[in-house]
Amino acid sequence: MTAIPGTCREVRLKVRPDGLPSVGNFDIVSVPLPIPVDGEVLVRNRYFLVSASLRMMISEGAEDVDGVPFRALREGETLAGEALGEIVSAPAGSGFSPGELILHFRGWREYATVPIAQCRPVEPGLPDPVGYLGHGWTAYAALTRGVQIRPDDTVFVSSAAGAIGSMAGQIARLLGAGRVIGSTSSKEKAARLVSELGYEAAVFRGATPIVEQLAEVAPQGIDVVIDNVGGEQLQSAVANARVGARVVILGALSGQLATHGSGRTAPVELDSIQLLRKKITLRGYSADDDPHMHAEWINRFAEWLRAGSIRFPHEIIVGLECAPQALERVIKGEYFGTVVVKS
Template identity: 60%
Template sequence: MTELPMGSREVRLARTRAGLPAPGDFEIVSVPRPAAAGEVLVRNLCFLVSASLRQMIVKGASDEKGVPFPAIRTGEALRGEALGEVIAAPGDSGFSSGDLVVHFLGWRDYAVVPVTQCRKVRDDLPDRAAHLGHGWTAYAALTRGVAVRPGDTVFISSGGGAIGSMAAQVARLLGAARIIGSTSTREKADRLVAELGYDAAVHRDGPPILQQLSEAAPEGLDVFLDNVGGEQFQAGVAACREGGRVVVLGTLSQQLAAEDSGNSMPVPLDSTHILMKRLLIRGYSADDDPDARQEWERHLGDRLRSGQIRFPHVVVEGLAEAPRALERTIRGGYLGTVIVKI
């Protein structure tokens, strides 16, 4: 066995600000390699860069009820979903050296993870990084949060993000007939159609979103999966036809607003639409349905190998590049899931 280095690196929050973060707000610190001490020692291979991290590091961030990830204080290491290899584990933990695991202590070379917070995954995917994909979130939302039916017209806001880039494929698997995504620019809208399987895309740089939706889906929407909030939530609800189903997964427009803390997302709605069209609107967390993740992962390898599902992602090489990758992710500079390879 190769001797392990005595040191490790981690990305820490150096300072907070009220606006969007910049690379200078973080520092890479060398620390002694942590000891397992009755927990699982993991060598991280790669980790997910999520725009929602901004909500945890903004100045004045606090632990929010219903949000599973606590705020990060100045001087603390950043956190996020990571894929790693077990180096050592307690004998009765169910983990062994060499196991591949997913946990939430990314942004560092080595992590000591409580046994209950480590999840073993199979090492049989064409690309190991696909374990960090959010196809399972989209699958849970579109089968449990709402039920996509054959022939449905589906609108997915933030269609090029980590969830949205998988959601179009999931909706198609479930029989959706027409799938529309939203994004920030005309260029990215074209890429949603050309690369991610959308039938049409709307974008913030164009006419009002509701006008674009009315042109893309003149008969209205059956399902609206919202990751954004704000104008897009308002427009998506208005564009639903009778019996439309709306599932809310996120509020990116507020989380990423430069002048706001990202912890609230007020938006006016015309309740006449909800009443007269008999709309169903619900907030949803995929964590509430762990069986959906098990279903998704059971078939993921086969679907990736057959080409039935793709994993659109960008790989950023090296821990030192992670802060810049976070800034670019928050500003919408990537398409698909963003992975830092250590």
């Protein structure tokens, strides 16, 4: 471990954005090194996750909402998000020791004090520590607990080039799905989904309507929908669903990335006649409902990595000072897979 500095940097919300955030909404500030109180550990953050869902926490009009796990942030407050950190100091009897890696939710800063109860030890097994920040476990939990995959299933994953979707398609295939189809924001990303991640086909925004593209690539219909978007894409999936289709809703990027509003609502109009006639089930799901799944996922992930049967698409942005621009680019859909900052 390197010498402990007297000061460190963090990213703060300068001005709440009215619409989508940009670099000008944030400040990089230098602060005294935080001092842990009783029941806390001091952590040097090595990596932290950059997620479009942060928009819900920082936008003009954002407020705390039941069911949203992260509180709204006020101007002048430090941003927050999942991080992988190395313990610098820990109280006796805490169960933690210096040098140990943990997961916690005080990212967007170089050093953090974290309550012991909010520290999650890193299960051994992955060759690259960045993999612990991936959203594969969300996809894995959804595909094993939120829905059961059957051998002849055609699975549709929306936002298939995102942090969750880039893993979900691969996992569905490994769990035995018959066909896996994804959606994304560009023709280039659609090609990568097929050539790199094993998707049989991919549709993309900006071409013909999504509903027509899905009808072409899934003429027999869709059995399972892993929805990260909502809006037009959820509508299109329901329109192309087979009888008995199962829809698992993991996110609502159509609302989070809307150009106006706080990002905390995502209206969608669905035809209830289709839901009734096709006997479609819709379920909102969070991997946090099954926290024990994380250890199971790490074991499976490590096994699949050793076998060369899965990839972990990700981008590493070096330097905390680059984090605001990384967030802006994530929201614009310029990356492929998970995005982390090495602080």
